[in-house]
Amino acid sequence: MKSELLVNINGISSFAGREELTRISDDAAGHLVALREGLGRGSEYTGWLRLPDVTVNETTAVKACAARLRNQAPVTVVVGIGGSYLGARALTEALNDPFAPQEHRLLFAGHTLSEDYHAALLKFLDGTAYNIVVISKSGTTTEPAIAFRILRDHLRNKIGTAATRNHIVAITDASRGALHDLAVKEGYETFVIPDDVGGRYSVLTPVGLLPLALAGYDIDAFAHGMLDMALSVREGNDTTDNIAISYAAARNALYNRGYTTEILISYEPSLVFLAEWWKQLYGESEGKESKGIFPASVTFTTDLHSMGQYIQQGERKLFETVIHVRESHKKLVVPGASDNSDGIGFIAGKRMTEVNHKAEAGTRIAHIDGGVPVILISMERIDEYNLGQLMYFFEIACAISGYVLGVNPFDQPGVESYKMNMFALLGKPGFEAERERLEKKLQANG
Numbered sequence: 001m002k003s004e005l006l007v008n009i010n011g012i013s014s015f016a017g018r019e020e021l022t023r024i025s026d027d028a029a030g031h032l033v034a035l036r037e038g039l040g041r042g043s044e045y046t047g048w049l050r051l052p053d054v055t056v057n058e059t060t061a062v063k064a065c066a067a068r069l070r071n072q073a074p075v076t077v078v079v080g081i082g083g084s085y086l087g088a089r090a091l092t093e094a095l096n097d098p099f100a101p102q103e104h105r106l107l108f109a110g111h112t113l114s115e116d117y118h119a120a121l122l123k124f125l126d127g128t129a130y131n132i133v134v135i136s137k138s139g140t141t142t143e144p145a146i147a148f149r150i151l152r153d154h155l156r157n158k159i160g161t162a163a164t165r166n167h168i169v170a171i172t173d174a175s176r177g178a179l180h181d182l183a184v185k186e187g188y189e190t191f192v193i194p195d196d197v198g199g200r201y202s203v204l205t206p207v208g209l210l211p212l213a214l215a216g217y218d219i220d221a222f223a224h225g226m227l228d229m230a231l232s233v234r235e236g237n238d239t240t241d242n243i244a245i246s247y248a249a250a251r252n253a254l255y256n257r258g259y260t261t262e263i264l265i266s267y268e269p270s271l272v273f274l275a276e277w278w279k280q281l282y283g284e285s286e287g288k289e290s291k292g293i294f295p296a297s298v299t300f301t302t303d304l305h306s307m308g309q310y311i312q313q314g315e316r317k318l319f320e321t322v323i324h325v326r327e328s329h330k331k332l333v334v335p336g337a338s339d340n341s342d343g344i345g346f347i348a349g350k351r352m353t354e355v356n357h358k359a360e361a362g363t364r365i366a367h368i369d370g371g372v373p374v375i376l377i378s379m380e381r382i383d384e385y386n387l388g389q390l391m392y393f394f395e396i397a398c399a400i401s402g403y404v405l406g407v408n409p410f411d412q413p414g415v416e417s418y419k420m421n422m423f424a425l426l427g428k429p430g431f432e433a434e435r436e437r438l439e440k441k442l443q444a445n446g
């Protein structure tokens with residue numbers, strides 16, 4: 001199956017040596033084989049690799065649950081953080097019409113500890129019927145646990161404990177964790193996050209699929225997009241024709257030359273959360289052992305009027321990965337004006353997408369000329385199928401890239417440090433000595 005997604009690395013040719021790129025591509029091809037055969041680091045978390053092959057035939061239960069929840073309330077609060085939040089947010093933000101009234105509204109909670117955010121959410125929920133979908137693989141993450149406790153209390157006070165049960169769905173581990181145990185005790189409908197699929201690779205499990213279905217989108221098309229990309233990039237080793245190898249090799253070649261920050265750029269504001277998802281995927285997978293490209297993101301042309309100056313002329317450690325969207329859904333032509341007093345008569349009659357594409361092409365050349373290597377990823381349009389292709393592409397390229405870098409792309413040991421300190425400072429039993437040490441540090445630092 002040929003993918004609709006194209007990757008063009010011509011924009012790095014004057015920054016990374018051809019021989020080095022070939023060497024890294026060959027290395028990357030070897031890592032793809034290791035990934036496929038379960039021989040690389042962290043191979044116990046590579047279940048996502050073949051997830052599309054089964055998921056395309058297994059969406060019935062998710063669709064039935066979404067239909068039930070949609071039927072009983074116009075709003076669902078999705079509670080989760082990190083990999084248990086960003087995929088669903090990225091997809092729904094990408095697909096939503098920002099101005100149209102939504103048939104079923106998704107709201108998010110537990111991705112922040114902001115009291116004001118959650119208080120405002122509860123105030124809104126006072127006036128509407130709603131469901132809760134709580135997502136946590138470990139079932140013990142503090143942020144969603146707090147939000148879920150607050151929301152469950154709110155819902156119980158609103159509709160009573162017995163009715164609340166039917167309004168809650170839990171997505172968690174098959175057999176372990178506080179959320180799993182609670183769901184069993186309370187009798188919530190549950191979905192399982194497979195053991196061998198880590199949070200940031202879980203968008204094709206119910207973690208991403210249930211919110212997507214709730215919002216009214218075509219989860220089968222999304223799964224088929226993922227499958228087609230899997231068949232295209234997972235099975236082939238040809239370094240010249242495999243876009244995942246190409247992207248993984250290009251970014252590592254640039255990293256070796258001192259380009260330590262990658263900026264993901266899109267010209268569509270609906271992709272802002274896709275970039276947040278991508279940042280988590282690459283940041284958490286590669287940033288370890290004192291190594292890794294720092295993933296950043298901007299939205300152009302908006303940020304050309306803020307970050308554009310730095311990118312054009314600031315420190316030369318940046319490279320860009322631009323997501324080019326070939327087709328828009330709607331047509332909007334710049335009208336003519338008899339007096340041309342705004343001076344943009346030369347644009348009259350052109351579609352806004354054409355103008356956007358010219359801005360993109362012009363910026364790309366200016367940035368390359370200014371010393372910023374550019375990788376170009378071109379997708380057909382923003383819909384479920386093409387987002388499926390894009391997300392699987394990023395997942396597999398990330399795994400290959402992490403192996404090229406020499407890290408385990410499937411763990412995140414560094415995420416624990418802040419949690420331990422937070423627990424100690426909040427007085428969790430067992431953390432007394434640590435609390436004393438931290439309090440002293442805080443006092444010393446003012």
Ligand code: PA5
Nearest residue numbers: 082083084136137138141199200
């Ligand atoms: O990618 C990851 O593993 C993390 O970002 C987790 O998804 C995040 O920490 C939330 O974890 P959990 O789903 O266990 O609540």
